[in-house]
Structure formats: C-alpha cells, structure tokens
Amino acid sequence: QVQLVESGGGLVQAGDSLRLSCIVSGDAFSVYTMAWFRQAPGKEREFVAIIAWGSLNTYYADSVKGRFTISRKDVEKTVYLQMSSLKPEDTAVYFCAAKRLGWGTADRDYNAWGQGTQVTVSS
Numbered sequence: 043q044v045q046l047v048e049s050g051g052g053l054v055q056a057g058d059s060l061r062l063s064c065i066v067s068g069d070a071f072s073v074y075t076m077a078w079f080r081q082a083p084g085k086e087r088e089f090v091a092i093i094a095w096g097s098l099n100t101y102y103a104d105s106v107k108g109r110f111t112i113s114r115k116d117v118e119k120t121v122y123l124q125m126s127s128l129k130p131e132d133t134a135v136y137f138c139a140a141k142r143l144g145w146g147t148a149d150r151d152y153n154a155w156g157q158g159t160q161v162t163v164s165s
Contacts, residue, residue, distance in 0.1 A: 064138030
C-alpha cells in the first residue's frame with residue numbers, strides 16, 4: 043500500500059499556471075499508475091489525467107487536454123500536474139490517486155488517494 047500527499051494548490055487568476063505535486067511513500071512507486079482527479083463544489087469527482095507505470099503513456103480529459111501536463115519522477119516518487127491557461131471552471135479540490143499495475147480513468151479503479159489540494163481560479 044502507498045500513502046499520497048498532494049501540494050501546490052492555491053488561488054490564481056484566470057490564465058495563470060500552477061504545478062501540483064504528489065509525493066508517494068510506501069510500496070514501489072515505479073509499478074503504480076498515477077492519476078489526478080478533481081472535485082468541484084456540488085459535483086462528482088472527475089478524471090483529469092493519468093500516467094502509466096513503465097510505458098509512461100498519458101491520457102487527459104478533454105476539458106484539460108492541451109492545457110495540463112502530467113509527469114512523474116520515479117526516483118523522487120513524485121507525480122506532477124502542470125496546469126496552464128487556468129480557467130475559473132478548473133476550480134476544484136485536486137486529488138492524486140495510485141493504482142498498482144494496470145490502467146483506469148474511473149475513480150473506482152483506485153484504492154489509494156491523497157487528501158486533496160484546493161485550486162481556485164478567479165476570473
């Protein structure tokens with residue numbers, strides 16, 4: 043099992059950039075597929091981005107494609123979410139999630155979650 047801690051959230055203006063980090067401890071990080079999800083007030087948690095273990099394949103939600111970039115540094119046991127051209131509709135609590143081996147874009151696919159970090163984008 044792994045433990046996840048997110049950081050990097052904050053209050054920014056529309057058009058700004060922000061980088062979220064998620065540090066993972068516990069099991070071997072390199073065999074975990076990592077994903078970012080977000081949950082806006084009054085809405086269900088939604089998939090944002092995923093990066094596979096091994097192949098480093100990535101996939102993004104249409105709403106963030108071209109603006110967000112997910113990356114990982116296995117030696118540092120860290121996954122990042124670089125967010126650019128932020129919009130007010132990106133405002134949400136962002137969660138890091140881990141899945142040992144495999145792939146998935148549904149939150150039910152993941153059994154390890156961080157506590158979340160708040161991102162607020164003002165217009």
